[in-house]
Amino acid sequence: MTPFAIAGVQMYVNALQPNVDGMIQRLDILMARFPWTQMVLFSELAPFGPLDRFALPPENETIEQFQAAARRHRVWLIPGSMFLKHPEDGRVYNTSVVINPEGEVVRRYAKMFPFRPYEAGIAAGNEFCIFDVPDVGRFGLSICYDMWFPETTRQLTSQGVEVLLHPVLTGTTDRDAELAIARATAAQFQCYIFDVNGLGAGGVGKSCVVDPTSMVLHQSAGQEDMFPIEIDLNMVRRQRETGMKGLGQLLKSFRDRPTDFPVYDRDSGADAFLHTLGPLEVPQQGSRAGLHVDVPAQQVPAEIPAYKGKNGFPPEPLASATAGTAPEVAQTPAPAAPAAAMPDPQTTPETPGQNDNTSG
Template identity: 80%
Template sequence: MTPFAIAGVQMYVHATHSNVETMIHHLDVVMARFPWTQMVMFSELAAFGPLDRFAVPTENETIEKFCVAARRHRVWLIPGTMFLRGDDGLIRNTAVVINPDGHIVARYAKMFPFRPYEAGITAGTEFCVFDVPNVGRFGLSICYDLWFPETTRQLTSMGAEIILNPVLTGTTDRDAELAIARATAAQFQCYVFAVNGLGAGGVGKSIVVDPSSMVLHQSAGQEDMFPIEVDLDVVRRQREAGMKGLGQVLKSFRDRSNDFPVYDRASGTDAYLYTLGPLEMPQQGNRAGLHVDVPLAGDDLINRPLGNQPVLGKTSSG
């Protein structure tokens, strides 16, 4: 058994002022209540909230405070994410990984900003895995990244056994994300820790899933601290022998007999995607995807035979 204790912190996030001191307080409480915890993770944009006008420089005193806190508690720390403004002037949604010595060992910029809603945020281009000595390999993705299986495919192909996914979802699609978290764990034979916030930081419902898609913990809609001890030998056994002795999906992908032309942007096999219109915010009365003939002014729909009524999803000609 290779046990490792990870605590998620689901906390209330304010949008218009710093949450940093509250985060450090929550870290102190976690370590006082659960001193066996070895890693603590917060939600996406927990430090300063979801407004990019509060972006901070890549090197800043807040990260230094988190480094000091990690060193004080001798714990691995992922303090959610922050909007960081680089030397190029561009803003990226970035997570840092701090080790128990208080040193930053990895940085990751979100590859899939939630466009069109996160307009103005530059996408990252580098995948992020890091090793915890004598434990295993971890991979970072941020919120919407998990909707794209290619991201987890890359991380697990690089050896990641646990996917850490800080989340900021305050919308009605959180239940879909819970399904995606379970499917991701089963597809890629890994643990998934997806930690959401509250208030301006989300609707909660953080989730921890094991490699067989079993939910180990799911928060509700209140503040929560949930230390979960994982066993990475379970990952290794399942990847070698299959889930319940059945699907060996990573090895099956490795030994595949074909590649996928859709990833060759010059192949033309993704032509359908270009019929879907621009990536933009829906507006009132938006009828995208509804191919409906709108009757001319004065059309007498009341007296029109039923067989000639326009039908959603079809033109009047069928």
């Protein structure tokens, strides 16, 4: 058994004033109540809320405060994320930091998939975040919308990540879909998921912890919550060896796949349909959001070339529409069963005058 205790903190986030002091206060309370906690995760943009006008330089006093708090409690700390502005080109990134129990920043991660078109003006990162906790296991970090793109988790788990830390800020009606994605991700990639949302300007809550079988270990509601959960990383390793519940060995099956996916080759033409969907923009009243609604369902525009495979040739068609299928055998209806014969009712000869109620 390889136990490790991770706590999520679902807290109210203010959009117009800093939340840093409140985060550190909750960390102090958490560690006083649950001193066995070894790692703490806050929600996306918890320190300053969702407005990028509060963007800070990469090195700032707020990060130093979090470093001091991690050092004081001897705990791994991921204080959600915050907007950081690149000192040279001025671009703003949604960035998380990973702080070890010595108070050192060991990793920085910029969100790869900003929630476009709504997060306009936020630059996308291009480096994955993986770090090891000594004598425990390998951890990865993705932020909110990143997990909607399974390629991000595929990359992390292909490099051995066993626990995915996932701070989110979801205050919209798609939170239930996001929770379904969290469960599916845990099962698909045989890893733990710690999905921590905020409240108020930080989201609608419903944080969750999911194990590698997609079982929900904890589900927050719509109020503040601190939830330390001790996990066992040997469960991840066992399932990756023998399959989820002794069944699907997903990572090994992907490793041994006989097929590459041409859609990931931008020059293959396999993604031609995607280029017909119009611009990525916020829909307006009465707009069609750039969708080709005049195109009948399931019909690809004629000008889009079909992908012809690596060798340049499409797969050979079958000789006929029914080739390769078993011939239909004419079914002769079975003769109807004869109706069951009704037995003759037994009759008893009637004695004259037996039922005669008249007197003579």
